[in-house]
Amino acid sequence: MTEAEDITEIRRAVQALCAEFPGEYWREKDRERAYPGEFVDALTRSGFLAALIPEAFGGSGLKLDAAAVIMEEIQAAGCNGASAHAQMYIMNTLLRYGSEGQKAQYLPGIANGELRLQAFGVSEPTSGTDTLSLRTVAVRDGDHYVVNGQKIWTSRAEHSDLMLLLARTTPRDQVKSKTEGLSIFLVDMREVVGKGLTIKPIRTMMNHSTTEVFFDDMRIPASSLIGEEGKGFRYILSGMNAERILIAAECVGDAKWFIQKATDYAKDRNVFARPIGRNQGVQFPIARCYAQMRAAELMVHHAAQVYDTGGNPGAEANMAKLLASEASWAAADMCVQTHGGFGFAEEYDVERKFREARLYTVAPISTNLILSYLAEHVLGLPRSY
Numbered sequence: 001m002t003e004a005e006d007i008t009e010i011r012r013a014v015q016a017l018c019a020e021f022p023g024e025y026w027r028e029k030d031r032e033r034a035y036p037g038e039f040v041d042a043l044t045r046s047g048f049l050a051a052l053i054p055e056a057f058g059g060s061g062l063k064l065d066a067a068a069v070i071m072e073e074i075q076a077a078g079c080n081g082a083s084a085h086a087q088m089y090i091m092n093t094l095l096r097y098g099s100e101g102q103k104a105q106y107l108p109g110i111a112n113g114e115l116r117l118q119a120f121g122v123s124e125p126t127s128g129t130d131t132l133s134l135r136t137v138a139v140r141d142g143d144h145y146v147v148n149g150q151k152i153w154t155s156r157a158e159h160s161d162l163m164l165l166l167a168r169t170t171p172r173d174q175v176k177s178k179t180e181g182l183s184i185f186l187v188d189m190r191e192v193v194g195k196g197l198t199i200k201p202i203r204t205m206m207n208h209s210t211t212e213v214f215f216d217d218m219r220i221p222a223s224s225l226i227g228e229e230g231k232g233f234r235y236i237l238s239g240m241n242a243e244r245i246l247i248a249a250e251c252v253g254d255a256k257w258f259i260q261k262a263t264d265y266a267k268d269r270n271v272f273a274r275p276i277g278r279n280q281g282v283q284f285p286i287a288r289c290y291a292q293m294r295a296a297e298l299m300v301h302h303a304a305q306v307y308d309t310g311g312n313p314g315a316e317a318n319m320a321k322l323l324a325s326e327a328s329w330a331a332a333d334m335c336v337q338t339h340g341g342f343g344f345a346e347e348y349d350v351e352r353k354f355r356e357a358r359l360y361t362v363a364p365i366s367t368n369l370i371l372s373y374l375a376e377h378v379l380g381l382p383r384s385y
């Protein structure tokens with residue numbers, strides 16, 4: 001099957017942009033644990049981060065499948081899209097459930113780069129994957145909500161103007177179904193940092209700019225509420241399908257990078273007076289990773305198409321994320337093995353990408369939870385939790 005011309009064009013344009021940000025750039029950022037602001041600015045200026053914003057609001061109005069291609073190419077070029085990917089998937093919640101007034105207020109600024117929507121506050125330290133047990137509360141007080149609680153792993157909070165926040169607005173024992181009573185807010189962090197909002201960075205094994213955030217009587221206007229109060233969990237679930245598809249596309253890009261890097265090295269590296277790539281013991285793991293990556297790639301595009309045509313891609317988005325994260329991690333391991341000792345040397349970028357790729361079988365949803373979803377919701381096996 002040949003790819004549509006406009007998609008091929010997007011690939012070329014992203015490749016050209018990424019060529020300006022070679023390995024040395026990422027190595028330095030990684031060493032310093034610094035935010036790649038120049039890269040994110042370039043992505044914004046080129047319009048790629050506004051891919052999903054409708055043209056009427058200054059974006060390019062592309063579909064999720066095209067956005068997935070953008071994220072894939074960023075990773076396949078050796079760059080790190082984790083510095084900016086949230087803008088794509090958070091956008092979906094605002095686009096689907098935000099009021100016309102909220103869209104008019106925020107989308108043009110996000111599209112032209114004046115505003116950054118990069119922080120997504122869902123995870124909490126005590127509830128973990130059990131999102132419905134989260135403890136952050138937002139209580140209505142006149143024309144404001146007062147927020148108290150804590151989030152963890154709120155990535156890019158220090159580099160974002162806006163945060164999409166999930167908080168409980170009705171206590172759990174006062175709702176009919178446990179999925180009710182949670183609400184989504186678009187928080188303008190510029191108004192509340194130091195005034196009820198505290199952000200603390202968490203240093204991790206890779207350069208990810210992640211943080212924990214604390215809400216201490218943080219007052220936000222009632223107009224920050226997205227959609228209807230109490231329906232936030234449903235909104236977030238729909239956004240999570242987009243997130244899983246986009247992250248899966250990134251994993252496919254990572255797998256492509258590792259496979260290309262290993263293939264090139266296996267052709268060049270001579271040991272016992274011949275290229276190591278002549279040995280089937282070196283070839284086969286690369287070939288296996290290639291097959292695994294292609295299978296994941298097909299599922300990613302299938303999931304994106306189900307999403308783009310208005311279907312519910314719950315199963316497909318989960319399977320895409322599962323297959324792609326496993327394909328990228330297998331390729332990462334294979335790439336280190338193919339490089340032997342040089343796989344550990346900073347200047348080859350393999351060890352950096354290896355650390356970055358490790359995240360995706362854990363976040364934004366871990367493999368076990370995907371398997372559990374498929375077992376219960378697709379195969380009809382008994383509910384386990």
Ligand SMILES: Cc1cc2nc3c(=O)[nH]c(=O)nc-3n(C[C@H](O)[C@H](O)[C@H](O)COP(=O)(O)OP(=O)(O)OC[C@H]3O[C@@H](n4cnc5c(N)ncnc54)[C@H](O)[C@@H]3O)c2cc1C
Binds near residue numbers: 129156359
């Ligand atoms: C670098 C980084 C960036 C992140 N960025 C964000 C962000 O921007 N915003 C945000 O909201 N969150 C973010 N996260 C959080 C991420 O989504 C969670 O870490 C992930 O969903 C796993 O949740 P947890 O860490 O609470 O693990 P837990 O829920 O504590 O689970 C721990 C382990 O137990 C397993 N497990 C738990 N329950 C079950 C079960 N019932 N059956 C089988 N196995 C089970 C899990 O699969 C996992 O392997 C980020 C995390 C990291 C590490």
